Amino acid sequence: MVRNKASSKKQQKRGVDFKKIKRKIGRKLPPPNNATSTEIKSKAIILPEQSVASEKAGLAVSKKGLTLKELLQQTSHHNPKVRKDFTVLTARKHKASLS
Structure with missing residues (x-):
């Protein structure tokens, strides 16, 4: 019986x-x-x-909705197609104004 008491104390x-x-x-x-x-x-x-929209109010905008500042930034773009689009858009704009 002594063993049982000792083991129960350890469990406690x-x-x-x-x-x-x-x-x-x-x-x-x-x-x-x-x-x-x-x-x-x-x-x-x-x-x-x-x-x-409020920033572009009163500014000249292209058909794509780009201002002149944004178009000029495209001249130094890394993609050649974007640079070409800039030249085509500006050429069309000037032809329309010259005619």
Whole structure:
């Protein structure tokens, strides 16, 4: 019988660190102590004055909707087709104005 008492004392000492809490049936588990909140809050930024349409208002625009500044940027574009489109568009524009 002495052995039983000694082994039960060892089990009690072991059980202190890893004590299992009994849960009621149907109840949700509480979140762990080290749970990280993953809630993200964000708001939209609305800038009514900054619009592409309002920036181009009053400026000369090509058929594709590009301003002269945007067309001039295409002259140094890496793609040869884009550079060609610029020359074709400007040539058409000048022919129409010269005629």
